[in-house]
Amino acid sequence: MWTYEQRLQYPVKITKTCPKTAQYIMSQYGGPDGEMAASMRYLSQRYSMPYKQVSGLLTDIGTEELAHMEIICAIVYQLTRNLTPEEAKTAGFDAYYIDHTKGIWPAAAAGVPFNACEFQSKGDAITDLAEDMAAEQKARTTYDNILRVVTDPEIRDPIKFLRAREVVHFQRFGEAMELAKDRMDSRNFYAFNPSFDMPGRPGTALRN
Amino acid sequence: MENQCLAIPSIPMQQWGQIYDPAQALAEGTIFPELNKPFYMAPEGCNTTLPRSGELAAFSQICFAATDAMLYLDTHPGDMQAREYYENCLIKKKELMERADCGCCSAAHYDWENKPVVWEGGNC
Numbered sequence: 001m002w003t004y005e006q007r008l009q010y011p012v013k014i015t016k017t018c019p020k021t022a023q024y025i026m027s028q029y030g031g032p033d034g035e036m037a038a039s040m041r042y043l044s045q046r047y048s049m050p051y052k053q054v055s056g057l058l059t060d061i062g063t064e065e066l067a068h069m070e071i072i073c074a075i076v077y078q079l080t081r082n083l084t085p086e087e088a089k090t091a092g093f094d095a096y097y098i099d100h101t102k103g104i105w106p107a108a109a110a111g112v113p114f115n116a117c118e119f120q121s122k123g124d125a126i127t128d129l130a131e132d133m134a135a136e137q138k139a140r141t142t143y144d145n146i147l148r149v150v151t152d153p154e155i156r157d158p159i160k161f162l163r164a165r166e167v168v169h170f171q172r173f174g175e176a177m178e179l180a181k182d183r184m185d186s187r188n189f190y191a192f193n194p195s196f197d198m199p200g201r202p203g204t205a206l207r208n
Numbered sequence: 209m210e211n212q213c214l215a216i217p218s219i220p221m222q223q224w225g226q227i228y229d230p231a232q233a234l235a236e237g238t239i240f241p242e243l244n245k246p247f248y249m250a251p252e253g254c255n256t257t258l259p260r261s262g263e264l265a266a267f268s269q270i271c272f273a274a275t276d277a278m279l280y281l282d283t284h285p286g287d288m289q290a291r292e293y294y295e296n297c298l299i300k301k302k303e304l305m306e307r308a309d310c311g312c313c314s315a316a317h318y319d320w321e322n323k324p325v326v327w328e329g330g331n332c
């Protein structure tokens with residue numbers, strides 16, 4: 001269950017229209033390493049995570065990612081809310097404008113629509129946590145790429161905040177990996193899949 | 209790193225230490241100075257020393273501090289200093305809500321007509 005708080009986690013106040021910038025920041029909404037993929041990844045993986053502490057972390061970070069998705073959408077919206085027909089023809093945004101006008105729609109910077117293939121829910125505790133650590137790094141790189149080319153401090157400010165969160169989440173998923181390891185046999189973490197196998201369950205056996 | 213093994217990632221467990229005040233924490237994106245690792249590349253001519261836009265409201269600051277502490281507690285549930293910090297954040301959050309001096313708290317949830325639209329740039 002979720003409830004909605006009527007505020008952004010971090011404020012967004014952008015006064016200058018810039019469809020070109022909107023077109024590539026949109027990637028962090030519906031792109032391969034965007035906030036929607038992040039949220040759906042963690043909120044999907046939590047069901048098969050065998051350790052309650054780790055599935056709790058997936059729930060909390062997945063929830064924070066929803067708030068980040070809202071920040072990204074607010075940036076894209078504010079960059080295009082006063083768009084003129086002339087500005088709509090800006091290279092890069094023109095194709096988007098024809099299909100969506102000023103509507104907010106999840107797609108990658110290159111125009112590929114959001115797709116669940118951007119993330120994985122593999123049903124294996126180690127595999128899923130390794131994916132989550134990689135996902136935070138991929139999002140961090142995307143924010144680095146945005147910060148390398150955007151000059152407007154009104155845009156850079158919330159992007160810096162979102163980037164900082166990727167580093168914190170990476171640390172938490174790393175700690176979750178440690179918590180998972182504590183619950184496994186360190187002689188062979190891969191002897192069985194703790195998200196699926198229950199050694200001793202009738203019909204299964206541990207064999208080499 | 210007490211738990212280092214071959215063929216699996218290892219990361220040191222963070223220890224609770226110095227904490228930013230809530231205003232700086234929201235501005236930096238974390239309450240933890242040791243996790244604050246900014247990116248320094250910027251376009252030429254971009255003034256990165258410009259002050260951050262707008263005054264960040266006290267309510268957002270304390271909610272953010274609580275969120276960051278909560279994630280720490282998710283992986284360190286027995287840390288008494290972190291628990292105390294987190295509980296204090298929740299108390300301050302409740303006090304601010306009772307004062308109801310911000311746009312999102314002063315009107316009823318359903319009273320959308322009389323509240324700033326979240327994504328228009330209003331602040332809470």
